[in-house]
Amino acid sequence: MAGSFRTLLLLMFLFLSFGMQAQIENKKKVLIAKNPAEIREEKNIKTLYSLYNNGDEKTAYKKAHSLLKSTKNNRSIACADLLLAYYFNKRSVIDSSIYFTNQALRFNTVVNDSLKNRLFSLGYNILAINYKKKGLLNESKKWHIKGIQVSQKYNEKNLFYTHTHGLAVAYSGLGDYANALKLFKQCLEYKEDEEIVLGSCINIGDIYSELKEYDNANLYYKKGKILCDKSNNYQGKTAILMGLGANYQLQNKNQEALKAYQEAVVIADKYELNQNAIIARGNIGDVYIDLKKYNEAKVILSEALQKAVSFGLLQNQVYLYDELKKIAVAQEDYKNAYSYFGKASKLKDSINKLQKIKEINELEVKYQTAQKQKEIEVLQFENAARKLTLENQEEAIKNMLLQEEISKKTNENTILSFQNASNKKRNEISLLKKDQQLKALEINQQKKTRMFTILGFLIFLIPIIGLLFQYYKRLKAQRLLNIKQVEISSQKIDGILKDQELMLIKASVDGQDKERERISQELHDSIGGNLAAIKLQLNHLADSKFPNIHKISLQLDETYQQVRNLSHTLLPKKFSHNKFSEVLESYLNNISEASRLKITFLTYPKKEINEMDEDIQIETFKVIQELLTNTIKHAKASEIEVQLNLIDNILNVLFEDNGVGFDADNQTKGIGFINLETRINKLNGSFLIDSKLGRGTIANIEIPVEEKAPKSKHNRKGIDLKEQLDELKSSF
Numbered sequence: 001m002a003g004s005f006r007t008l009l010l011l012m013f014l015f016l017s018f019g020m021q022a023q024i025e026n027k028k029k030v031l032i033a034k035n036p037a038e039i040r041e042e043k044n045i046k047t048l049y050s051l052y053n054n055g056d057e058k059t060a061y062k063k064a065h066s067l068l069k070s071t072k073n074n075r076s077i078a079c080a081d082l083l084l085a086y087y088f089n090k091r092s093v094i095d096s097s098i099y100f101t102n103q104a105l106r107f108n109t110v111v112n113d114s115l116k117n118r119l120f121s122l123g124y125n126i127l128a129i130n131y132k133k134k135g136l137l138n139e140s141k142k143w144h145i146k147g148i149q150v151s152q153k154y155n156e157k158n159l160f161y162t163h164t165h166g167l168a169v170a171y172s173g174l175g176d177y178a179n180a181l182k183l184f185k186q187c188l189e190y191k192e193d194e195e196i197v198l199g200s201c202i203n204i205g206d207i208y209s210e211l212k213e214y215d216n217a218n219l220y221y222k223k224g225k226i227l228c229d230k231s232n233n234y235q236g237k238t239a240i241l242m243g244l245g246a247n248y249q250l251q252n253k254n255q256e257a258l259k260a261y262q263e264a265v266v267i268a269d270k271y272e273l274n275q276n277a278i279i280a281r282g283n284i285g286d287v288y289i290d291l292k293k294y295n296e297a298k299v300i301l302s303e304a305l306q307k308a309v310s311f312g313l314l315q316n317q318v319y320l321y322d323e324l325k326k327i328a329v330a331q332e333d334y335k336n337a338y339s340y341f342g343k344a345s346k347l348k349d350s351i352n353k354l355q356k357i358k359e360i361n362e363l364e365v366k367y368q369t370a371q372k373q374k375e376i377e378v379l380q381f382e383n384a385a386r387k388l389t390l391e392n393q394e395e396a397i398k399n400m401l402l403q404e405e406i407s408k409k410t411n412e413n414t415i416l417s418f419q420n421a422s423n424k425k426r427n428e429i430s431l432l433k434k435d436q437q438l439k440a441l442e443i444n445q446q447k448k449t450r451m452f453t454i455l456g457f458l459i460f461l462i463p464i465i466g467l468l469f470q471y472y473k474r475l476k477a478q479r480l481l482n483i484k485q486v487e488i489s490s491q492k493i494d495g496i497l498k499d500q501e502l503m504l505i506k507a508s509v510d511g512q513d514k515e516r517e518r519i520s521q522e523l524h525d526s527i528g529g530n531l532a533a534i535k536l537q538l539n540h541l542a543d544s545k546f547p548n549i550h551k552i553s554l555q556l557d558e559t560y561q562q563v564r565n566l567s568h569t570l571l572p573k574k575f576s577h578n579k580f581s582e583v584l585e586s587y588l589n590n591i592s593e594a595s596r597l598k599i600t601f602l603t604y605p606k607k608e609i610n611e612m613d614e615d616i617q618i619e620t621f622k623v624i625q626e627l628l629t630n631t632i633k634h635a636k637a638s639e640i641e642v643q644l645n646l647i648d649n650i651l652n653v654l655f656e657d658n659g660v661g662f663d664a665d666n667q668t669k670g671i672g673f674i675n676l677e678t679r680i681n682k683l684n685g686s687f688l689i690d691s692k693l694g695r696g697t698i699a700n701i702e703i704p705v706e707e708k709a710p711k712s713k714h715n716r717k718g719i720d721l722k723e724q725l726d727e728l729k730s731s732f
Contacts, residue, residue, distance in 0.1 A: 041067075041076045048083055061087050078107040078119055085126050094130050101126045114154050121151045121159040128166050132173070141170040142647055149604070149645075161190040165200060177207050198227050198236055202243060209247050217247050238264045238276040245283055249290075258287045278304045278316050285323055294327045301327070318347045579610040580617045581644070584624065588642065595632060600641045608646045612705055619679050620644075620653060620703070626679075627655045627699055630672050635659025635697060646705065653701040661691045 044067060051060040064080040064087075071077060081104035088097035105123045108116055124147035132140040147163035168183035184207075187200040201224035208217035221244045228237035245260035261283045268277035281304035288297030301323050308316040321344035328337035578586075581603050592599040603609050624642060631637050637659035645652040669677075680687045685703035 041071055041073050045076055045079045048080065052083060052086065057087060057090075074107045074109045075115075078104045078109075081107065082119065082122060082126075085123075089126055089130060089133075094134055098127065098130050101130070117150050117154045118156060118159065121147050121156060121163070124150070125159070125162060125166065128163070128170075132166075132170060137170045137173045138648075141167060141174075144170060145647065149643075157190065158193060161187055161193065161196055165196050168200075169203065172203065172207060177211060181207055194227060194231055194233075198224055198233070201227065202240065205243060205247070209250065214247055214251050218244060221247065234267055234271045235273055235276065238268045238273055238280065241267070242276070242280055242283060245280075245287075249283075249287060254287050254291055258284060261287065274307065274311055275313060275316070278308050278311075278313060278320075281307075282316070282320060282323065285320075289323065289326060289330075292330075294331055298324065298327050314347055314351050318344050318351070321347070580612065580621075581606050581610055584621060587621075587625075588628075591628060591632075597632070597637070598639045600639070602642070603644045605646060609644055609651070612646075612651065616651065616683060616703060616705060619683055620651070623653065623676060623679055623701065624655065626672055626676055631657045631659060631697075635661075637696070649705050651703040651705050653699075653703070655699040655701075656696065658696045661693050661695050661697055663693060664689060664691050 044063075048060050048063055048067070051057075051063070060083060064083050067080045068077060071080075081100045085097045085100040085104060088094075088100065101123050105120065108119045108123070124143045128140040128143035128147065131137075131143065144163045144167035148160060148167070151157075151159040151163060164183050165187050168180045168187065171177075171180035171183065181204060184200040184204045187196050190196055201220045205217045205220040205224070208214070208220065221240050224240045225237060225244075228234070228240060241260045241264035245257040245264070248254070248257035248260060261280050264280040265277055265284070267273070268280055281300050285297045285301035285304065288294070288300065301320050305317060305320040305324070308320060321340045325337050325340035325344065328334070328340060585601050588599045588601050591597065628640070631640060635657050637657035639658045641654075641656045643652075643654040645654070677687060680701060680703065683703045685701060688700045689697065690700070691697040
């Protein structure tokens with residue numbers, strides 16, 4: 001009983017934070033539309049979520065489907081799809097919930113970044129919970145991590161801790177209790193949502209109980225109980241008391257367990273928490289059985305059974321009958337034991353039957369849908385058949401007319417050709433068929449002649465229309481020529497200015513590196529060489545004449561080493577001596593300082609990215625360098641964000657700017673864009689770019705990353721990679 005209750009308790013708080021998401025979405029809607037139609041659609045969305053949160057889920061479901069058919073507003077479509085995803089997730093129709101969640105993410109194109117970001121975070125949370133239900137915990141973990149990233153971007157604390165709690169549950173399910181405990185304890189710091197804190201306390205207690213650290217488990221159960229007392233959450237209080245009782249029962253502390261279960265029964269009866277009351281009584285009966293107090297166990301279990309029957313809780317009835325059977329066997333009352341066993345089996349059959357009826361109903365709906373589709377196909381076939389019969393009737397009438405003519409001819413010649421009548425009829429029929437074929441050929445020939453005539457006329461007419469259109473275009477071009485020339489001149493001037501700005505930035509960075517290299521060389525060659533020469537001269541002097549000569553020599557060694565270290569410190573950073581993330585960040589900082597661009601750089605996880613293969617690091621650096629160059633030359637941006645994420649051996653490079661953007665559908669590919677595609681294809685990666693005029697540009701690159709193989713000392717490829725990395729110095 002303790003083990004089964006622990007599973008129930010974990011599932012109850014696993015989706016605790018998810019149940020609030022529909023309410024959060026409803027409470028935080030903001031009317032951003034200006035015209036009456038869009039305001040009306042926003043009100044419809046609010047009405048949908050209000051119906052759903054107030055328990056009228058069926059009506060909300062129907063209205064959401066109706067809205068999807070009638071609206072063309074992407075924001076309304078995304079919100080309606082998200083509500084349908086909630087609906088199907090609650091009913092464990094996982095594939096449908098995943099489909100509608102992906103639809104919501106697809107249509108989430110609202111201009112307001114905070115609203116778009118919030119809907120992304122909610123969608124990621126539903127996907128994570130769906131995959132958790134399917135048992136794909138690693139997939140669930142991936143979506144929770146993405147949700148944490150997007151919620152951090154706009155400081156959505158509630159969604160951040162919701163995803164953190166979900167990620168902790170995924171770690172717990174995977175058996176990674178260390179990371180799960182760390183994240184659950186982080187959730188305890190979020191005091192604004194008592195449900196998340198309470199769920200974290202109970203999950204931490206469950207983990208410590210699994211680790212057999214019973215004192216720690218009881219400590220967190222008691223913290224959860226204090227929270228329930230403050231908020232008058234009696235359902236949570238009964239759950240925690242039953243958790244404490246289960247924990248005591250696992251330690252064979254039956255009296256303490258009995259006390260906790262009895263307290264849970266009192267609270268559950270007082271506040272009509274009927275199922276909790278039945279479970280708590282079953283737990284008390286289980287403790288009495290362990291203490292061999294069979295009569296007391298029988299009384300409390302019978303009382304629980306009576307309540308379970310009155311409320312129609314079939315699974316609870318099965319468990320209670322099994323417990324009563326154990327008591328009867330212990331008391332050697334095999335007659336009642338057999339009776340209890342039969343009743344439990346009958347209930348199990350009823351449950352299976354109900355489940356089968358539900359499956360049959362679902363299959364019946366699918367069957368009826370298939371039948372309707374077949375009826376439609378049959379009707380279509382019948383319509384086609386009717387058309388064919390009409391055509392056949394026309395042919396039959398023609399044949400009848402022909403037969404009448406044949407009969408007339410045969411009647412005139414009956415006396416002369418009675419013996420050969422049958423042969424003549426056959427010949428006449430064949431002649432008629434040939435006549436029909438000849439007529440059909442003539443009709444086809446006439447159709448072809450008409451078609452060729454029409455085509456010839458069109459061929460003659462099209463050049464005339466083309467000439468007229470060209471004449472119109474020339475007149476229009478003549479009027480717009482001066483304006484276009486001014487625009488072209490201004491574009492050329494802007495391009496020249498951008499090229500000069502880019503050259504100045506590169507020259508500034510190159511100048512800094514050359515100056516640092518020159519100072520380093522001067523320190524190493526001039527001052528270091530002089531110090532070495534002074535030391536050599538001092539070594540030729542006799543120690544007897546100059547007793548402090550050894551001390552001076554040591555000081556010279558120390559000074560020489562300091563100069564040498566300083567010269568190496570001043571050298572520009574390279575990949576071969578520094579971590580990839582640090583070199584890339586240094587490069588971006590130099591560009592930011594030289595161009596007054598605000599550049600944000602994020603990496604996760606940094607250690608694994610620094611340990612990637614050097615080929616991938618080089619190509620990634622060049623790709624980011626090309627994207628940065630295009631932004632400086634064309635985008636007129638003031639902010640740039642660069643993210644590197646390595647998840648499941650996939651390196652995701654996200655490059656975003658707030659520039660003027662461009663029309664991606666009508667944009668021709670330049671040399672820079674072709675170079676980007678070539679580099680990414682060389683790494684077997686994928687490249688997507690999303691941009692609209694006035695909205696900025698987002699480049700999303702995914703590159704598969706293999707585990708790094710150990711290098712050999714004589715590996716020529718490693719030497720070549722180092723030379724390529726050194727060549728990148730010219731870009732700094």
